[in-house]
Amino acid sequence: MTIVLNLAQARAKRQKMAPESLNEFLKRATKLIGKISTRQDSSVIATTRSIGGLKRRMEGMIAKKIIKAKMIDKGLFLCGIYIPQIFVEYLSSSPESWLAVDYSSWAIKRKNAFVFKKGGDVCFLICSIFPERTNWRTMSADYYQKMGESFYHQFYTESKKEIGYHMSSNFETMVGITKECVPLI
Numbered sequence: 001m002t003i004v005l006n007l008a009q010a011r012a013k014r015q016k017m018a019p020e021s022l023n024e025f026l027k028r029a030t031k032l033i034g035k036i037s038t039r040q041d042s043s044v045i046a047t048t049r050s051i052g053g054l055k056r057r058m059e060g061m062i063a064k065k066i067i068k069a070k071m072i073d074k075g076l077f078l079c080g081i082y083i084p085q086i087f088v089e090y091l092s093s094s095p096e097s098w099l100a101v102d103y104s105s106w107a108i109k110r111k112n113a114f115v116f117k118k119g120g121d122v123c124f125l126i127c128s129i130f131p132e133r134t135n136w137r138t139m140s141a142d143y144y145q146k147m148g149e150s151f152y153h154q155f156y157t158e159s160k161k162e163i164g165y166h167m168s169s170n171f172e173t174m175v176g177i178t179k180e181c182v183p184l185i
Contacts, residue, residue, distance in 0.1 A: 005173070012064040019166045021074075033091060035168035037138055037156075042093035042173075051088050051091065051092075054084070054088065054091075055084040055085070056084075056085075057086050057090050058083070058084035058087060058181065059080060059081055060078035061181040062083060062084070062174075062177055062181055063077065063080050064176065064183060065165075065177045065180055066177065070178075071173070075165075075166035076166075076170055076173065076174070077121065078162065078163055078166050079166050079167055079170050079174045080164070080174075080177075082163050082166075082167065083128075083141075083174060083178055086121045086125065087125075087129070088119075088123060090121075090125060095118065095121070095122045095125075096118070097122070098126065098133055099138065099184055100119060100122065100123055100139075100143070100144060100147040100148075100151075103115055103116065103117075103118060103119025103122065103151060104119070105151060106118065106119075107154070109158065113155050113159040113161075114155070114159070116151045116152070116154040116156040117151070117152070117159075117161075117164065119147070119151035120148045120149075120151035120152035120155060120164070120167060120168075121147075123135075123145070123147050123148030123151060124148050124167070124171065124174070124175065124178075126141075126144045127141055127144050127145050127148060127171075127175045128174070128175045128179055128182070129178065129179075129182055145172060145175065148167075148168075148171050149168050149172075150168075150172045152167040152168035152171065153162045153165070153168035156168060
């Protein structure tokens with residue numbers, strides 16, 4: 001049996017789901033902020049019944065921080081939607097490597113832009129959630145930040161995926177916001 005996929009319909013459906021204007025991002029952020037609990041509990045599992053709930057809560061916390069800091073920007077909101085996806089993805093499985101240099105060599109060998117994205121994701125996790133990992137090979141947090149920015153930029157250059165550009169240019173800002181949000185989840 002052959003299944004025919006209509007890619008034009010799938011793309012149109014995805015575009016309807018993704019907010020395109022800053023007003024749509026603000027509406028989504030306001031809705032998410034309204035849904036998050038006002039309870040400031042540091043227990044992730046106790047306050048979240050499901051992975052989807054954790055993701056929405058994290059999105060809401062990040063959106064709240066962006067709005068509170070008056071950094072209203074489409075790129076920051078896109079990053080705020082993407083970061084919980086990274087977090088949730090790595091809750092269920094560990095990355096292939098925690099070493100940034102591995103992703104450079106793998107990307108060249110595999111000729112796959114998404115390896116750069118994975119490298120950027122790991123660098124982001126190390127900088128924002130697992131800073132103690134920077135000491136494993138006497139690499140500084142600054143090294144992982146620069147590598148993460150570079151990986152995301154390379155991902156954008158090769159794939160033309162907008163999130164790569166925004167994560168590259170807002171890496172440091174989003175690390176700071178995420179560090180503030182994680183204890184509040």
